[in-house]
Amino acid sequence: MATQSSKQSAPDTTRRSEKSRRAIYDAALGLVAEVGYPKTTIEGIAARAGVGKQTIYRWWSSKAEVLMEAFLDLSEQAAREAGPEETYTIADTGDLAADLKAVLRLTVDQLKDPRFEAPSRALAAEGVVNEQVGRAFMAKLLEPSLQLYVDRVRAAQDAGQVRPEIDPRIALELWVSPLAQRWLQYTGPITYDYTDTLVDYALHGIAPR
Amino acid sequence: MATQSSKQSAPDTTRRSEKSRRAIYDAALGLVAEVGYPKTTIEGIAARAGVGKQTIYRWWSSKAEVLMEAFLDLSEQAAREAGPEETYTIADTGDLAADLKAVLRLTVDQLKDPRFEAPSRALAAEGVVNEQVGRAFMAKLLEPSLQLYVDRVRAAQDAGQVRPEIDPRIALELWVSPLAQRWLQYTGPITYDYTDTLVDYALHGIAPR
Amino acid sequence: MATQSSKQSAPDTTRRSEKSRRAIYDAALGLVAEVGYPKTTIEGIAARAGVGKQTIYRWWSSKAEVLMEAFLDLSEQAAREAGPEETYTIADTGDLAADLKAVLRLTVDQLKDPRFEAPSRALAAEGVVNEQVGRAFMAKLLEPSLQLYVDRVRAAQDAGQVRPEIDPRIALELWVSPLAQRWLQYTGPITYDYTDTLVDYALHGIAPR
Amino acid sequence: MATQSSKQSAPDTTRRSEKSRRAIYDAALGLVAEVGYPKTTIEGIAARAGVGKQTIYRWWSSKAEVLMEAFLDLSEQAAREAGPEETYTIADTGDLAADLKAVLRLTVDQLKDPRFEAPSRALAAEGVVNEQVGRAFMAKLLEPSLQLYVDRVRAAQDAGQVRPEIDPRIALELWVSPLAQRWLQYTGPITYDYTDTLVDYALHGIAPR
DNA sequence: CGTTAACCGAGACGGTACGTCTTGTCTTCTT
DNA sequence: AAGAAGACAAGACGTACCGTCTCGGTTAACG
Structure with missing residues (x-):
């Protein structure tokens, strides 16, 4: 018998859509760059990423958290593009x-x-x-x-x-x-x-x- | 310089209500201290100050501006309380x-x-x-x-x-x-x-x- | 001194916008006729009426209530158009x-x-x-x-x-x-x-x- | 009659889970009785029945259809409980x-x-x-x-x-x-x-x- | 010393975004 | 292949604020 968890069971990370995550990162970074952080909204990110709002709320708890991960991802990417020893x-x-x-x-x-x-x-x-x-x-x-x-x-x-x-x-x-x-x-x-x-x-x- | 009437002519500073200004400063500082800056709203300040929203919008153009003046006022007050030479x-x-x-x-x-x-x-x-x-x-x-x-x-x-x-x-x-x-x-x-x-x-x- | 009512004070009927009310009635009746009741949404009514959602929620508590008043209004109107004695x-x-x-x-x-x-x-x-x-x-x-x-x-x-x-x-x-x-x-x-x-x-x- | 394949071919009735159907009927009737029809949702029925949503969508096309069958089933059951000639x-x-x-x-x-x-x-x-x-x-x-x-x-x-x-x-x-x-x-x-x-x-x- | 123009409190308004909920589809893994 | 599970795109929910606007009322400068 299954867990009749009242509400929020943690989402299943293994089934997460990689495509959506990437699209959300791109949308978040793009919007922050174009219209600024305060005018960047979760709705806007979702719309630009072609993603449902819930998909954002499922994996992050705030606009700041999304942007943090997006930025970390961007940094890692940039680091990978630069030399490997350079950064460390x-x-x-x-x-x-x-x-x-x-x-x-x-x-x-x-x-x-x-x-x-x-x-x-x-x-x-x-x-x-x-x-x-x-x-x-x-x-x-x-x-x-x-x-x-x-x-x-x-x-x-x-x-x-x-x-x-x-x-x-x-x-x-x-x-x-x-x-x-x-x-x-x-x-x-x-x-x-x-x-x-x-x-x-x-x-x-x-x-x- | 002429009246820069885009819509409203500039408000008449001489008729400004000192009481309202003080109340707005207090409300702004109080709310920021109690609920934090992001949750401090112009509506909230107006309500707490017992003031119409328009009275805020008439004299300031943003939440940040209100808080800036409120804080400057607070600083001056504190400076006055401390010694006069101390601060300068x-x-x-x-x-x-x-x-x-x-x-x-x-x-x-x-x-x-x-x-x-x-x-x-x-x-x-x-x-x-x-x-x-x-x-x-x-x-x-x-x-x-x-x-x-x-x-x-x-x-x-x-x-x-x-x-x-x-x-x-x-x-x-x-x-x-x-x-x-x-x-x-x-x-x-x-x-x-x-x-x-x-x-x-x-x-x-x-x-x- | 004013009533420091915690929240919902009843809205002031005297300042109600007649234009909005009419627009809401029209939109509600129009949408129900065109897309049916279940697909008629408060958001849809607001959008079609060119009205903020809050203006609906301020005066009515549900979609059904809006439609009820809209329909009553329509009936009265129709009655007025017909003869006066006819209807009574x-x-x-x-x-x-x-x-x-x-x-x-x-x-x-x-x-x-x-x-x-x-x-x-x-x-x-x-x-x-x-x-x-x-x-x-x-x-x-x-x-x-x-x-x-x-x-x-x-x-x-x-x-x-x-x-x-x-x-x-x-x-x-x-x-x-x-x-x-x-x-x-x-x-x-x-x-x-x-x-x-x-x-x-x-x-x-x-x-x- | 042919396979009405719009997307999925018609499901195979012979392999249908009787247990699930009964659970869905019970859940639907229970929820309608407890929280009312408008608040009864397909998600809610599926959760209460311990059934995947797809299992409902596979066999019924709407909430109303589920409830209709559930109610018919209930009626037949009740009829069987009463005398046989009584009802006809x-x-x-x-x-x-x-x-x-x-x-x-x-x-x-x-x-x-x-x-x-x-x-x-x-x-x-x-x-x-x-x-x-x-x-x-x-x-x-x-x-x-x-x-x-x-x-x-x-x-x-x-x-x-x-x-x-x-x-x-x-x-x-x-x-x-x-x-x-x-x-x-x-x-x-x-x-x-x-x-x-x-x-x-x-x-x-x-x-x- | 009354007129009048402004500021004022209040709050309705058209909007936007929030965070939640549900829909119906799709995918993955289990039975 | 059906089923349990649940992620997903979509979009409505009802709430909170935004910044603008209108409404009396009050108040201070001017005529």
Whole structure:
């Protein structure tokens, strides 16, 4: 005899329509890019994806969640397109400053890539006001990138280029956070010069040496 | 300049009801604190303020704008309650590190003040996704505070405690932005220790001296 | 100070939009006639009337209620178009049989009038399954017509053409109900001959005299 | 007759699951009785019967059709439980009035039997608005009962208790239809007195003898 | 000091989207 | 091949807000 579950039994993942999922990702990213996050609606996504609303509600619980997965998928796809080693480490040429500047320049480019701009802004914004989304955004999108900096700084510490008592997790915020804030809050222009300067300040401080 | 009559002529500011404005501010702040920004609606604000919806639409063009003014009003009020000189300058004891740490500790406290938390998060979030709001948020709320740091850093440069070629506008981001990001994006805990560390790293860098 | 009513205060009838109400009546009757009652939806009525759904839900609580009022309105309109005395009485020529046959022939015509057919069928059907609607249908639509028969039969009793112990309320069912059932349940054809026969049977019975 | 393949070929009746059919009948009747016809859904029937939706759609084309068969089945069952001869004829004691009154009293009882009430109302209602269902309802459920009255009236005609020119098919409507209408449309109370009166009026008319 | 033009509270209006429910079809796996 | 299960596209449900509009009433500046 079957389970007479009153209501929501979890949907059966094995029977999920891959086609629909892809269409929903595409529709969500497209709409966010074209009309912006607030005007992107679940109904709109469903219509554009040629999908019933229920198919969205069955698998996600909110617009933010859909967009999060869509964006993660997009990121993975982009990572796959780029080289395989590229994404999982920061180059170590022995020159910490140079290496950091190089990565930050790539980040600047990415922040201006229109494919990424709209959805990541939207997710960041949602995360500010919705802690659950914020923590998910942190864990799934930010954390992996930050860890690369931690690794690189640790290597620099081993090489004697960074003081051993420095906490890498905090150190990286000296260049990551300023960039993030300028991007998120329009607190200043974002240029290669700017990120280069950040690295210099972070490495040597602002006090006389 | 003439009447920019697209439909309605501009409302007459002199006849504006002070009582209604106050009630709307209170209602907006109260609702954002109690139910969160997304669930705060113009209808809700109007109802709670005992005000017609049109009275809101007459003077503001969006929920964000209402909240922005309400929050500015709240900030001014709070500033008035605190000392008069307190707010318009950062103490200069001659010890830059100590002065910065002191201010940042106050900031930490303020970030955790529930009266400020909800509305400023909401505005920040809205600003991320809505550039107009973002720039207004920057200009009206952030910029004045940041300017205090610029002034203090300049004084330190004059006193020879900061290298002269350092750009104060960027320098301040070394401690402000990390704190801001942790607060906005839940990327880490916010403590006095943390802000103290930020100041130390910012002043002396992470490289061996 | 105003009534801080938690929710549904009754809507203000004086500010009701006459235009919307008329448009809703027309749309409801039109749709029921064109696509049938089950496929007539509140959304469809609203769309066709160029009206927000809430405007329907504000004033009516169900599709059936809308249609009931629309149909009542239609009936009143039709009555106004016909003569004024016509509708409020059954002619008394002194010949009960002839008078009844005449009215029933009119009824037969009306039952076949496509303007009336669809909505009255729909309401009757809804009334069968929904007692509240059924009683309202009876009270507002059927009862007034039936009363005319009661009056005519009473007059016939006074004239000695109907036995005094006869209950007019039951007597009228001898011709009204058969016609109603044939119409409602497709239990037989509806013709002038048929209604004439009903009147004859009803007046003199089926037993030998 | 050929395979009416529009999409699927006709299902193979020989392999049909008797258990499922019974479960579906029970579920349909149960739900109609408990929550009413409009709230009875195909999904609900399938769930309650522990049956896939397709199993219903395979064998029936609508909710009404399911209920019709379920109700027919119920009626046959009830008939089998009662005596065998009881149901297929109306007693002929020689006294037409008494015989009709007796049967009508039984009908009154049956109309109030909760097992029959809900589904037969539902089917009647559906039939009012859906001619196909209406005609099926008439043919399968009403007609057989009405035929019994035709037979009994014919016998009475042979016995000289009913005028020979009377059409039995119309005559029976003099008592059946009023009762039906009171039941369907809540146009009046249903009592033994009432049905007795109907028979009297029908036999002797309302005019002075 | 009365007229009058505006703001005001209130809330009806045409809309859009919400999240849920059901329809009828389709697909997968089981019996 | 029928059946149990349930995902799917479609679309209506009734609710909540949007931003606009109209309606008295009240209130402050002007004539």
